[in-house]
Amino acid sequence: MKRVYVNEKWCLGCRLCEYNCAFANSGKSNMVNALQGKTIRPRIRVENDKDTFFALSCRHCEEPLCAQSCISGALTVEDGVVRVDKSKCVTCKTCILVCPYGALSLDETGVVQKCELCLNNTVGAPACVQGCPNRAIVYEER
Amino acid sequence: MRYVIIGNGVAAAGCIEGIRSVDRETPITVISEENYPVYARPLISYYLEGKTDLPRMLYRKPDFYEKNGCEVLYGAKAARLDVESKKVVLTTGEEIPYKAVCVATGSSPFVPPFKGLETVKNRFSFMTLDDTLALERAIDENSRVFIVGAGLIGLKCAEGLLHRVKSVTVCDLAPRVLSSVLDEESAAIMQKHLEDHGMQFYLGDTVTEFAENKAILQSGTEVEFDVLVVCVGVRANTSLVKDAGGSVNRGILVNERMETSLPFVYAAGDCTEGFDLSLGANRVLAILPNAYMQGKCAGINMAGGEKVFQKAIPMNSIGFFGLYAMTAGTYTGPEQGGEVYVEPIEGGIKKFFVKDGVLKGYILIGYTEQTGVLTALIRDQTPLDAVNFPLLRKSVTFAAFSPEDRRKKFGGVV
Numbered sequence: 001m002k003r004v005y006v007n008e009k010w011c012l013g014c015r016l017c018e019y020n021c022a023f024a025n026s027g028k029s030n031m032v033n034a035l036q037g038k039t040i041r042p043r044i045r046v047e048n049d050k051d052t053f054f055a056l057s058c059r060h061c062e063e064p065l066c067a068q069s070c071i072s073g074a075l076t077v078e079d080g081v082v083r084v085d086k087s088k089c090v091t092c093k094t095c096i097l098v099c100p101y102g103a104l105s106l107d108e109t110g111v112v113q114k115c116e117l118c119l120n121n122t123v124g125a126p127a128c129v130q131g132c133p134n135r136a137i138v139y140e141e142r
Numbered sequence: 143m144r145y146v147i148i149g150n151g152v153a154a155a156g157c158i159e160g161i162r163s164v165d166r167e168t169p170i171t172v173i174s175e176e177n178y179p180v181y182a183r184p185l186i187s188y189y190l191e192g193k194t195d196l197p198r199m200l201y202r203k204p205d206f207y208e209k210n211g212c213e214v215l216y217g218a219k220a221a222r223l224d225v226e227s228k229k230v231v232l233t234t235g236e237e238i239p240y241k242a243v244c245v246a247t248g249s250s251p252f253v254p255p256f257k258g259l260e261t262v263k264n265r266f267s268f269m270t271l272d273d274t275l276a277l278e279r280a281i282d283e284n285s286r287v288f289i290v291g292a293g294l295i296g297l298k299c300a301e302g303l304l305h306r307v308k309s310v311t312v313c314d315l316a317p318r319v320l321s322s323v324l325d326e327e328s329a330a331i332m333q334k335h336l337e338d339h340g341m342q343f344y345l346g347d348t349v350t351e352f353a354e355n356k357a358i359l360q361s362g363t364e365v366e367f368d369v370l371v372v373c374v375g376v377r378a379n380t381s382l383v384k385d386a387g388g389s390v391n392r393g394i395l396v397n398e399r400m401e402t403s404l405p406f407v408y409a410a411g412d413c414t415e416g417f418d419l420s421l422g423a424n425r426v427l428a429i430l431p432n433a434y435m436q437g438k439c440a441g442i443n444m445a446g447g448e449k450v451f452q453k454a455i456p457m458n459s460i461g462f463f464g465l466y467a468m469t470a471g472t473y474t475g476p477e478q479g480g481e482v483y484v485e486p487i488e489g490g491i492k493k494f495f496v497k498d499g500v501l502k503g504y505i506l507i508g509y510t511e512q513t514g515v516l517t518a519l520i521r522d523q524t525p526l527d528a529v530n531f532p533l534l535r536k537s538v539t540f541a542a543f544s545p546e547d548r549r550k551k552f553g554g555v556v
């Protein structure tokens with residue numbers, strides 16, 4: 001299955017992936033409207049170790065602890081992709097407690113959000129990858 | 143021949159998915175005492191609180207059983223296992239032959255024989271959807287609710303009811319709230335928060351006698367109430383295996399493949415006792431993640447696959463009115479030769495329990511960011527000198543790991 005991978009040697013730390021992610025998942029058609037003046041809540045996160053930057057997002061594990069631990073059944077695996085049914089989430093945060101990759105967070109309404117490889121929005125393929133200026137983020141089979 | 147699953151909770155759902163990942167053909171029969179498709183049991187308090195409803199509480203999609211080739215016998219109860227002839231016998235006398243059976247019977251509320259309990263008209267347990275619906279029918283905005291037990295279930299019940307009733311009073315023999323997961327210092331923070339929201343506590347105190355709408359506590363305090371909920375604890379439902387001659391302690395004993403000591407009999411979920419790797423000993427880990435993972439493991443093995451489940455630790459994330467307690471592992475203090483690192487934070491606390499160079503457990507109140515990274519340190523017994531542990535104690539970041547570790551974690555299929 002294709003997944004999102006990051007080569008930290010090539011990551012510039014520009015955080016465009018975070019903005020593209022937030023925009024892709026905003027449901028808006030204009031980036032300025034979607035993001036201006038707002039705290040963005042991307043599903044991919046750029047961290048740094050001094051001068052080394054790296055982006056982190058869901059691994060879509062073969063045996064995802066988040067989905068296996070979800071107390072509401074909101075997190076499930078569909079064709080290898082870990083999906084979230086936000087209407088079922090009660091924000092118990094058990095998924096956050098168990099994910100070794102720190103890949104789940106809360107959206108602006110307070111329920112869990114995570115990378116769904118942009119299958120949950122109209123972009124249809126990972127926006128973080130498409131917008132990465134240095135091709136540090138790739139979407140490929142490994 | 144068919145696979146039979148006794149019980150229809152999350153462990154059973156895991157078992158069904160496990161079987162079907164190996165064997166798409168052989169029919170499965172599910173014996174379900176409760177009259178509902180598998181639902182998210184922990185959500186019963188959220189239901190009372192109005193944060194979910196019955197359709198959304200379904201753990202799987204409505205076509206789950208059909209798609210997975212399962213026949214569900216609703217309202218049916220297994221009375222015994224006939225291991226010799228490989229049959230489950232129902233209370234009705236009906237016999238169901240099996241190729242392999244999974245006992246996923248969960249646990250039952252334990253109700254101590256309180257003096258005068260039978261005089262209380264409105265008394266409930268808080269375990270099932272039916273308990274919840276009955277409790278809901280018994281309350282109104284004038285109800286004074288008395289809950290015995292300040293553990294996870296008692297307090298979740300209290301939270302669910304608080305805004306729907308006049309008052310909620312909780313008593314517990316333990317001197318603190320959530321005594322199974324919090325220590326004194328962290329429990330005090332949570333208790334204060336709950337009191338600020340209007341709950342009332344009598345801790346280190348228990349009921350000596352009930353007299354209709356009144357409880358008389360050990361301390362002499364009298365509590366008047368309209369509705370009583372008893373949440374003092376749960377007991378694993380082990381009798382099917384025990385009566386058939388299988389090994390049982392506090393829970394049904396299983397190995398890493400979820401096999402019991404009886405041939406072709408597997409067990410999973412709250413009814414079992416498994417190895418807690420943070421403790422280095424067996425214990426009943428009555429938590430949902432375990433139920434699912436054990437169920438899935440059992441299912442794969444029942445169907446002829448190969449699977450072991452071994453990385454079990456206690457862990458819990460529980461929020462009350464926006465303040466969360468996240469806990470994991472075992473709290474090895476100085477008495478057990480461990481070290482404790484405490485980081486005070488605004489409105490909460492972080493405590494880390496370290497022993498033999500690895501993280502054994504933690505208690506986090508008011509901090510919930512990416513905490514699974516810490517849980518993984520316990521589960522994987524990661525040597526702490528391989529990470530920047532002081533940094534992780536402040537906040538969770540992958541900057542605390544070496545580039546090589548990061549590449550391993552994020553560079554391949556996991």
Ligand SMILES: Cc1cc2nc3c(=O)[nH]c(=O)nc-3n(C[C@H](O)[C@H](O)[C@H](O)COP(=O)(O)OP(=O)(O)OC[C@H]3O[C@@H](n4cnc5c(N)ncnc54)[C@H](O)[C@@H]3O)c2cc1C
Pocket residue numbers: 071092094148149150151152153154173174175176183184185186187218219220221246247248249268269270294295298299379410411412413428429430431433458459460
């Ligand atoms: C209020 C509440 C809150 C909770 N919150 C959390 C939480 O936040 N996080 C967490 O990890 N866990 C939580 N739990 C625990 C969690 O619900 C359990 O660990 C999990 O449901 C166990 O699943 P199980 O399938 O093993 O057992 P169960 O869900 O108990 O299912 C067992 C089923 O088997 C049936 N059964 C028993 N005997 C028979 C028989 N002889 N024949 C036929 N059927 C039988 C029972 O009726 C039951 O329906 C909570 C529990 C409660 C009650």
